[in-house]
Amino acid sequence: MSSDQTNETTAPDYRGTVFLPKTDFPMRAGLPMREPDWLARWEKIGVYDRLREKAAKETRPSFVLHDGPPYANGHLHIGHALNKILKDFITRSQQMMGRDARYVPGWDCHGLPIEWKIEEQYRAKGLDKDEVDVVAFRRECRAFAESWVDIQREEFKRLGVYGNWADPYLTMNYHAEAVIADEFMKFLMNGTLYQGSKPVMWSPVEKTALAEAEVEYHDHTSHTIWVRFKPKVGLEGASVVIWTTTPWTIPQNRAVAFNPGIAYGLYRVDTLGEKSTATEGEMLLLADALAQSVMDQAKVESFSRVRDVESTEFEGVILSHPYAGVEGAQGEWDYDVPLLPGDHVTDEAGTGFVHTAPSHGDDDYQMGLKFGLPMTYNVEPDGSYRKDLPLFGGEAIIEADGKDGPASVSNIKQLAWAGALLAKGKIKHSYPHSWRSKAPLIYRNTPQWFAAIDHTLNDGMGEYGDTIRKRALTSIEELVTFTPEKGKNRLHSMIENRPDWVLSRQRAWGVPLTCFVKKGAKPTDEGFLLRNAEANARIKAAFETEGADVWYQDGFKAKVLDGLVNPDDYEQVFDVLDVWFDSGSTHAFVLRDRADGTEDGIADVYLEGTDQHRGWFHSSLLQACTTKGRAPYRNVVTHGFTLDEKGMKMSKSLGNTIVPEEVIKQYGADILRLWVAQTDFTEDQRIGPEILKGVADSYRRLRNTLRFMLGNLDGFTEAERVDPTEMPELERWVLHRLAQLDVEVRKGYDAFDFQGVFQQLFNFCTVDLSAFYFDIRKDALYCDAEDSDRRRAARTVLDLLFHRLTTWLAPILVFTMEDVWLSRFPGDDASVHLQDIPETPASWADDALAAKWDGIRRARRVVTAALEVQRTAKVIGASLEAAPVVHVEDADVLGALKSVPFEDLCITSDIALTADPAPQEAFRLPEVAGIAVVFEKAEGEKCERCWKILPDVGSHAHPGTCKRCDAALD
Structure with missing residues (x-):
């Protein structure tokens, strides 16, 4: 019987003495099946409401992203998903960076898109819309919008988007309709409203004027x-x-x-x-x-x-x-x-x-x-x-x-x-x-109602100009930050060159132009428009209690004008407002009027697609400059459009559409969220089966990093914690990286650079951690004595990593980070989304140490590359079989390598460092000058516990162990 056979037979089984990772966190995510349970859990424990309570107690600074309202008229497409996920990134990241980040979702409920759907239903039944009572028709539009709000709300929530879903804003709510009418009547009263006859974009099929954005x-x-x-x-x-x-x-x-x-x-x-x-x-x-x-x-x-x-x-x-x-x-x-x-x-x-x-x-x-x-x-x-x-x-x-x-x-x-x-x-x-x-x-050419954007306003709000156009241009130049920057010029040129705003539409479903004109008078005549504050107040009060439908009830004109003027002298206007006026007014009934709005009625962020430079950004700017004197936002963030993998526009006829629901069924919402995080949203983005496979692969790599942390933190207690000043250099280098990343992550989130944030974190996890730090420290974590200083330091660093990575990534991977958090900190009310990103001490940053370790890592690359050559040639099976000789030309680099356990860093059983000239046959990497490696096999026996090959194996009390493992077993 050979000595090897004797060793295998007589050596004890040390597997039970090794601290292998232990975690219930599954390798396979199972997101499509598991995500709905987390959604239900968040709703049950009221995560969003608890954050509001927490913010109120801590008096946090306010941060509000105002939601641009989608139309309530169909299932979500991939562009909706992109938009809402980006908004969720912003809200969650700002909340976790210490702010009170409130998010009120909203819907655009009036206008042609919904009215057109009802007309389609009428046409299918052979009915004529014009023969139906207008109030009855409007009720059908309202019911249609309500049904789609409920459907879309659940679809948005399934994406992992949190917010005040129980109390969203709807442009068709009675208070909203009252405010929209009131905002319009400010145009009436300040002289910007006029009736003119001029050519406008007209749809013969829909029989109405259209806004440029339509x-x-x-x-x-x-x-x-x-x-x-x-x-x-x-x-x-x-x-x-x-x-x-x-x-x-x-x-x-x-x-x-x-x-x-x-x-x-x-x-x-x-x-x-x-x-x-x-x-x-x-x-x-x-x-x-x-x-x-x-x-x-x-x-x-x-x-x-x-x-x-x-x-x-x-x-x-x-x-x-x-x-x-x-x-x-x-x-x-x-x-x-x-x-x-x-x-x-x-x-x-x-x-x-x-x-x-x-x-x-x-x-x-x-x-x-x-x-x-x-x-x-x-x-x-x-x-x-x-x-x-x-x-x-x-x-x-x-x-x-x-x-x-x-x-x-x-x-x-x-x-x-x-x-x-x-x-x-x-x-x-x-x-x-x-x-x-x-x-x-x-x-x-049709008679329409216009807002004169160059009309001089004497309203006491002239700080940024005395006309709508001047105020808008000044806001763009002085008050608003644009992401990307090119959005500024785009919106500026549109405002600079635009004609007067066409406010009227010849439709039925919307907020009516609440004004009266004198019978027989011309638009240019004095007194053509009735400007009466009491009449306006009566209209607003009626809308608050009965909604805009009251405008169409018989006798409403007489009721409003009674005691003010002779109702018979005036005609009631029945055009409805451009739906962009509705959404442009949302700052008033959401930001200004709601308890979860803002003190000054101004949002920190508006975020929509690039088409909204001529849409919501544009109309909100014009509207607010008239009634507030300035832009209703401080930041305008725009994203591009979603294209297929070939860069083609998606269409049902081409069969290249990607439906969010299908992606979620196959991969889960976190994969869709990760796709958003990996794209440069400021440009057009591509998505398709192959791209999603790549995203899923990135997710798996990230998940493995997190699983390693969880497994090696099993049983960690505060008693184990090591002060950073007492840690080995390798751990202090990781803390330096954390200090660097904390600055970059916060800066990235504040700049809405989610791609940059994720890319840095992904590279950190896969390159700095999985391929370097974890790879090196596995030996210490598994085989060092339970209370060894090195193992305790490594576990302390893992704990610090855990708290930062989970909170840094929580705004992006909402479900996965919850899974990770609860795997370590279970509890009925626990959630990573109730946490803040922890403060990272600036003292952890150590540039001199980082520079030293940059040189060490370059040298390590040469060693690992040399060993890979031997592994490929089947000379060795694992790096622990090697004891290479490393020739180092630079004395400072040699000193740095000798100051650390370089063999542990290279995962070899031994290593020799020398300043001697390297032989010709030594292995070199062209990009790393002054380092050469000569391969040598390790001498000694293999430790049955840590698998290192060392000369002292077999000379200790515990059979088949090295000195370190023998001591650990004691």
Whole structure:
């Protein structure tokens, strides 16, 4: 029998004497099954409410993230999940850093998205919404919104988001409706409200004006035409040619614009190509830069430039409308069409002349204001021409199903018949569509209610400016911090260039414009709008008790105006407010009015997607600058959109959507939260099956780190604790890293840099801890005597690590950190989410020690790499079989390595350190200069308890042990 066989037979089994990790914390997370139990537990013990009680007792500084309200009209998509999880990161991290971080979730309940759903239900039943009592219709909208609030609330809670779910804010709550109306009436009273007639984005399908934020752009193929306008006065014998992609607007033409800075010429058509609609010898006025392209479109084979045409020749020129004198036109278009200068005209496309219809475009409208051009009212709410319009009466521009109507083609035919059509074609271009119906939009002139954002305000709130625009721009520049920074310029340019705010919508579900106009008066007349504080107070009081539906009840006008003015002299306005006014007013009924709001009615953070620069950030800014005098927020944080793994926009038709519910079923909500933490949310993010697999792998690695800590902290008591000053250098290096990380984590959370926070913590856990500190200290934790100084120091550090890592990571991995915490500190009322991030002494930081250990770790890398070569070659099976010789050129580095148990750091049984020159065959790493390793096998026998190979094994009282293990067994 060999000596090895004898040893195996006679040596005692020391496994029971080793302090192996002990924990009930499972290797497999089982998140999809276990997370609902934690949610129920948090609700039972009232975590969110207990934090509020704790904050009140400790008088913590307030921190409020104001929730931008999602629409209550469907299941959550991945963008919702991203948004709410980011908000939860902020609220939880601020709470755990010592603040009273309150979060009131909210919902947008009015407006087109919900009304459209009810109309869809009506259409499916063959019902006409316009024939239903408006109050009954509004009740159906309210019930629909209520049902979706309940559904979405549970879906948001399932993501691990905490907040005041029992008492959220809803824009359709009676108090909210009363405040929205009251905020609107401040616009009425301070003179910013006016009724005007101007072109706005209009949805023929939905029969309402739309806000810019309700518009999205898709490719659309439009007819394009080149039209001759014949001179009536001046420019004899030549036609002015315009180009447009909206042939249906020709009946509304009132002028043609040119730019005095463009070079124009007079061109003669010489020879024609096949199917040309030009005429040989005709004279055309065109911008020089565009003449060739126009002739190509008109299929002109050859043409001549006759002469320069100076812009002074256009002064006083009067053109005829193309339909002037046309049979059947009944004189409708027998008016003068002036040729007018306009800076908006370019020679980049078209002809250098722009057809101007003031009722159907903003540039056109501005020209109309400047030169007194009359407005036209030819287009009805459903997108058809008025019935009595000659030639085209009743024809649709956009059909009810969102498809192009016959209006454009009819105009093209009529222009050809009238001899005005020079050329035609089609163009595919980006075109505005409704984000709800997905149908194309038109610019349409309608009477609407506006807020004049350049109106001078004398309201005593002029610290940041005396107009809405000035206050908004000053707020952006001086009062608000933007994350990312580029959001500042984006919002600034939008505010700087925006027109007046269109407040009115021709819908039924919303807060009405609570105002009255004098019968028979014009909008410009004094007294057109009733401005009466008592009437306003009565309206607000009625809304508080009965909601906005009361506005539609018979006799309400008389009730409000009784004793103030003669009700018969006034008409009640029944338009509803732009839904962005609702959400823009939330600062008033949430931040200002609620007990869990803020003292000054200003939020610390607004966070939404980048589209909200033109949406909620924008409307909230305009609204608050009118009624508060400044922005309602101190920080604006924006996130990008969610894309699939290939960077494509998600759509059901492409089959590439990722639904939060499905991710949670497969992986659990913590994996979704971890995906959010790993992305740069300020840009567009990608998500898909392969990305989620990678996230799950990161999670498993992190979980293993936490499990190791728990296992090795089993039974830890305060009696074991070692003061940092008495710890070995390795432990003091870990404390240095904790001091560094505490600063960085707090700074990262304050800067909303969740990716940076998680990346630092993940690298710390996997590189500094699992691959270095834990790997080294396993031997001491398992095999040192229970009360050895080194083991006690290591366990003390594990305890300090535990308290920091669990609280640092709790805002991100809410379920997992609760699991980790309760595995160590069980209790009916216990929760990691009731803890704060512990203060980390600055004295733990030791830059000199860190610099020394940076050199030690570099040397260690060379040793471990050299041993890996031997392991791969199967010369050794484990690093403890080695006793390498390490040649060190630098005396300081050599001294540093000799000052620490370097063999323990390299997990070898022995190691030799020398300043002797290294032999040629020694192992080196190119990136670590001055260190070389010569492999040698360890000499001696293997300790049956710690597995080190040492010369003294077998010479102690306990058979088969080394000196350390023999002492530990005693």
